Amino acid sequence: MERVSDRSIRGAAAITGFAEIKPERRKPGRTAVGLAAELAKNCVEDAGLTKDQVNGLITHIPYSHNIEFAEYLGLKPVWSHSVDQMGGSGATSLTVAAAAVATGLADNVLVIVCSSQWGGFGGGTEPSPDGHGAQYVRAHGPGPGANYEYAQIAMRYQHLYNLSDEDRVAIAVQQRENAQANPDAVFYGQPATADDILNSRMVADPLRLLECVMPCIGGAAVIVSAADETDYSPNPPVYLLGAGCATDRGVPGLSYAPDMTISPVKVSAERAFATAGLTPQDMDIAQIYDCYTIAIICEFEDAGFAPKGEGGQWFASHDVTYKGELPVNTHGGQLSFGQAGSGGGMSHVVEGVRQMMGRGEARQAHKDLNYAFINNNGGGLSVEASLVLGKGVD
Amino acid sequence: MAEQELKRPVPSSNALTEPFWEATKQHKLVVQYCEGCDQLVWYPREICPGCWTMEGIEWREVSGKGRLHTFTVIRQAADLWFQQRVPYVYGVVELDEGPRMISGIQCEVEDAVCDMPVEAVFEDLDDDWTIVQFKPAS
Numbered sequence: 001m002e003r004v005s006d007r008s009i010r011g012a013a014a015i016t017g018f019a020e021i022k023p024e025r026r027k028p029g030r031t032a033v034g035l036a037a038e039l040a041k042n043c044v045e046d047a048g049l050t051k052d053q054v055n056g057l058i059t060h061i062p063y064s065h066n067i068e069f070a071e072y073l074g075l076k077p078v079w080s081h082s083v084d085q086m087g088g089s090g091a092t093s094l095t096v097a098a099a100a101v102a103t104g105l106a107d108n109v110l111v112i113v114c115s116s117q118w119g120g121f122g123g124g125t126e127p128s129p130d131g132h133g134a135q136y137v138r139a140h141g142p143g144p145g146a147n148y149e150y151a152q153i154a155m156r157y158q159h160l161y162n163l164s165d166e167d168r169v170a171i172a173v174q175q176r177e178n179a180q181a182n183p184d185a186v187f188y189g190q191p192a193t194a195d196d197i198l199n200s201r202m203v204a205d206p207l208r209l210l211e212c213v214m215p216c217i218g219g220a221a222v223i224v225s226a227a228d229e230t231d232y233s234p235n236p237p238v239y240l241l242g243a244g245c246a247t248d249r250g251v252p253g254l255s256y257a258p259d260m261t262i263s264p265v266k267v268s269a270e271r272a273f274a275t276a277g278l279t280p281q282d283m284d285i286a287q288i289y290d291c292y293t294i295a296i297i298c299e300f301e302d303a304g305f306a307p308k309g310e311g312g313q314w315f316a317s318h319d320v321t322y323k324g325e326l327p328v329n330t331h332g333g334q335l336s337f338g339q340a341g342s343g344g345g346m347s348h349v350v351e352g353v354r355q356m357m358g359r360g361e362a363r364q365a366h367k368d369l370n371y372a373f374i375n376n377n378g379g380g381l382s383v384e385a386s387l388v389l390g391k392g393v394d
Numbered sequence: 395m396a397e398q399e400l401k402r403p404v405p406s407s408n409a410l411t412e413p414f415w416e417a418t419k420q421h422k423l424v425v426q427y428c429e430g431c432d433q434l435v436w437y438p439r440e441i442c443p444g445c446w447t448m449e450g451i452e453w454r455e456v457s458g459k460g461r462l463h464t465f466t467v468i469r470q471a472a473d474l475w476f477q478q479r480v481p482y483v484y485g486v487v488e489l490d491e492g493p494r495m496i497s498g499i500q501c502e503v504e505d506a507v508c509d510m511p512v513e514a515v516f517e518d519l520d521d522d523w524t525i526v527q528f529k530p531a532s
Contacts, residue, residue, distance in 0.1 A: 130408040140498040141476035151466035159508035205467040
């Protein structure tokens with residue numbers, strides 16, 4: 001096992017409140033900063049704070065910098081940061097916020113990750129005109145979004161391991177069931193079987209349309225405070241027990257990774273579990289980034305929940321709905337909840353917190369929850385951020 | 395919508411990568427080589443990712459032979475020119491000499507298989523640009 005420093009974030013920070021905007025295909029007239037402002041207002045109120053008590057800010061808002069947004073919001077933070085780890089921005093922001101409150105740089109940090117009709121990922125910078133994509137990718141016609149990246153991972157995976165189409169989509173079917181208990185999910189009211197998914201049109205072989213996320217407009221936010229200064233909140237604090245971030249292959253990472261089917265979750269989750277002093281088997285619930293079926297299969301295996309090459313079969317043979325022993329992506333996952341750009345990753349963070357606070361309503365896990373695992377992924381399995389959350393600090 | 399001639403997207407270059415694009419025009423495939431590490435490096439950079447030398451990097455011609463490491467069939471394209479050519483094969487080739495390259499694969503959709511032998515084929519897009527792609531080895 002990789003050595004994790006004796007200096008530890010374990011139990012130093014807690015999440016005291018959250019807010020989320022229902023993801024939708026279109027939100028006519030809404031701006032990214034307007035959505036972010038709504039998230040700020042609702043999140044601060046949910047945590048039991050007032051505007052004046054927020055002195056730290058982290059944002060990931062398309063075409064808006066945290067400095068610009070702080071002024072828009074009338075905030076004067078003593079510490080602020082823009083985080084861009086692509087799809088991994090949400091969980092990564094949590095680690096940055098935790099480090100800030102643990103070291104006294106800020107007291108209450110507001111973290112906001114959202115998308116808009118102008119784009120969902122990053123700060124809106126254009127790719128370099130002579131960068132990697134322009135020189136070596138563009139002329140080959142890679143196709144929209146990240147479909148081609150994850151399709152290539154799936155193709156290689158199926159070359160190396162025994163993964164049937166039915167097992168590959170098993171997680172998507174169960175998440176769709178979770179979404180039927182979540183009125184905010186984009187596929188609420190639309191149950192789907194494995195056949196429905198496998199009969200949807202092929203987008204990039206071997207991936208079908210319903211194995212690819214639906215881009216949405218929305219976002220989510222949380223408040224992070226020092227663990228011993230959460231008395232202000234009416235919510236039970238949810239503690240950060242472990243965290244790990246890792247990147248090892250650049251973007252588009254899969255081409256240059258030693259093994260494109262093994263993600264840096266191997267490193268990020270190991271560090272998160274080691275910091276928490278816990279194992280995957282200790283987790284009561286998991287919220288794992290699922291931009292594509294193959295992505296969550298790889299992350300789930302690499303985090304240590306199933307042997308490599310057997311993640312699909314594992315999902316096919318276990319109940320991972322909110323009724324099961326290890327509920328996974330209780331909000332429906334991004335595949336059924338919708339992907340609000342980098343806010344898609346943040347939806348897993350917020351759902352983990354929501355469940356730990358016992359606020360899952362119709363989709364609340366049918367079991368006691370002490371520990372939650374969260375993973376965010378970005379850039380075609382090239383950047384990962386893993387979190388272990390707990391109800392208490394032992 | 396008015397009929398207009400669509401053009402295939404062309405690459406771009408800079409001072410660092412000019413030798414690569416000059417080589418493709420002569421239907422040669424070159425990649426960077428770090429003498430200190432005795433390693434081939436793809437894609438081109440101003441520093442060796444192994445030893446961080448910024449001086450000891452040169453260009454070396456490679457065979458253009460390799461294997462199709464992975465691929466997908468693009469059935470929904472982003473670019474308008476490519477939209478008229480779906481479905482087509484797009485993949486990652488592992489050269490016999492080691493490095494992996496992103497490339498279009500010139501073969502029938504149903505013929506693509508992971509690890510199949512492939513070889514470089516050069517396509518002159520216009521007077522300024524020649525790209526390297528791969529096809530099943532003859």
